[in-house]
Amino acid sequence: MKQCRQTELERDLTALLGRDNCLFSLEDLWTYSFDASKQRALPDAVVFPLCTDQVCAVMAYAHEHGIPVVPRGAGSGLTGGAVPAHGGIVMVLERMNKIIELDTDNLCAVVETGVVTALLQAAAAKAGLFYPPDPASQAFSTIGGNIAENAGGMRAAKYGVTKQYVLGLEVVLPNGDLIKLGSKCIKDVAGYSMTELFVGSEGTFGIITQAIVKLVTLPETVKTLAVCFGSIQDAGRVVPQVLKSGVVPCTLEFIDAACLKAVLDVDPLHGCEHQIHGSTKAMLLIEVDGSAQVVEKDAQTILDICRESNMLSFRLAQTAKERESLWQVRRSIHGAIMGLCPKWLEEDISVPPASIPLMLEKLQDLAQKENLRILCFGHYADGNIHLSASEQEAPLTAERARTVKGLIFSETVKLGGRIAAEHGIGTAKKEYLGLNLDDATLNFAMKLKQMVDPKGLLNPGKVFPEKVWNSAYGLD
DSSP states (O other): OOHHHHHHHHHHHHHHHOGGGEEOSHHHHHHTSBOTTOOBOOOSEEEOOOSHHHHHHHHHHHHHHTOOEEEESSSOOSSSTTSOTTOSEEEEOTTOOOEEEEETTTTEEEEETTOBHHHHHHHHHHTTEEOOOBOTTTTTOBHHHHHHHTOOBTTHHHHOOGGGGEEEEEEEOTTSOEEEEEOSOSSOOSSOOOHHHHTTSTTSSOEEEEEEEEOEEOOSEEEEEEEEESSHHHHHHHHHHHHHTTOOOSEEEEEEHHHHHHHHHHOOGGGGGGGSOTTOSEEEEEEEEESHHHHHHHHHHHHHHHHHTTEEEEEEOOSHHHHHHHHHHHHTHHHHHHTTOSOOEEEEEEOOGGGHHHHHHHHHHHHHHHTEEEEEEEEGGGTEEEEEEEESSSOOOHHHHHHHHHHHHHHHHHTTOBSOSSSOOTTTSGGGGGGTSOHHHHHHHHHHHHHHOTTOOBSTTSSSOHHHHHHHTTOO
16 A cells, blocks of 8 residues: 555544554564464554444445455464455454443344354353354454454354344445344344345455354253274264164264374373274264253263174263363364474364265375375264374375365265365365355355445455456456
8 A cells, every 4th residue: 555545544443443443563463464264464554443433433444445354363363364355444343342241031142243152152051051153263253243254163063153143234235234143032024034145155245243142051061081992984984873763963073093092102191092093093072962961871872882893992081170181182183183294284174974975085096196194073963173294204285185175075066075174265265166166156245245235345356256256346
């Protein structure tokens, strides 16, 4: 941005928000130039609105002057959604962090966009209630970011993902207008159902400032099992049988042998290593929750199915400490594999749950053919695979990573899968979106984008392939 324009921008934003809520120095701009994807692009300003009126004011100003705006929660996204790809203003919403209302009679909460997910969960739990969505980033990610990405997590098999819990939204449009969608009502057909349009829109349609989210009653108890198998096929047979039995696990995680080895090599897991059978090629980490009687019965049903599927061993947590020890295996994966390679190609894909064993076979075939390391874990019951790929002894080059990513996505789509399960598209996957969406669908999505953002100023450069974006906004 030219110096005279930059000076005007600093003056005007300071007038709108106050000096303490704006950043303009180069070192501060670099701090907000990236997210967890590690992609970088330098913004021209960073602002921290304190209320919806200030969000409206900044958006109206940016719309008038043709300045891009990128909304940001905690910056924990893995696909570049909070990276200011076209420069402009990064709008950090973390200071709008009030739990406005915890409505225990109607089982819902009204929250500002910057409320940290774990803090909402803790507040609900104190009232005997439960906010189920549990992305791995819940300790620091925000409700607004979760809604923008339609975040999932390990409890999605039973409780669903974020979209199932959004009853209403307050949204600021790209021109600064404020709209209010949805309500606390369970039945609500007053006009089009527009709330869902903004869930999973990755900050490209509007900026969420408040949300009404659904809560449920806190489960009475929970049981946690770790079950070891000699093959991913044996483990895979468990999942459809469990679901057909009528048992709906709260979580049903899988961890492959390579991930288990990495964790065991790095950390003794507080004595948990003796719980993992030496011949294990896949481990399922399963939880059931609900009333004590139902949980006891469900856990026994799952164990019976696992025995029929040739399990090697199992461990049923008897105490909170033992449960934490079992979950430490799952939580340690990411840190453990970083000890094997400093930089991985990390992908988040989904396939129909019954296709997970075949997809994992295809990934291992790909690893052998391309001489790669591919490590996998994820959410078995909802078909979500998290994978990390590298060369045998080094990270992938950028060109090689693009090739490998294309091969992984191609195999995913062949099985009826999707290239993004819960991490979004952002900039990292936008050029591959055509693998899942045909031209007519992409064009319809772009028409919606143009309708709400005719100037293309809100989080530009995200979701849509470059060719589609340029054509729509006359940048060819």
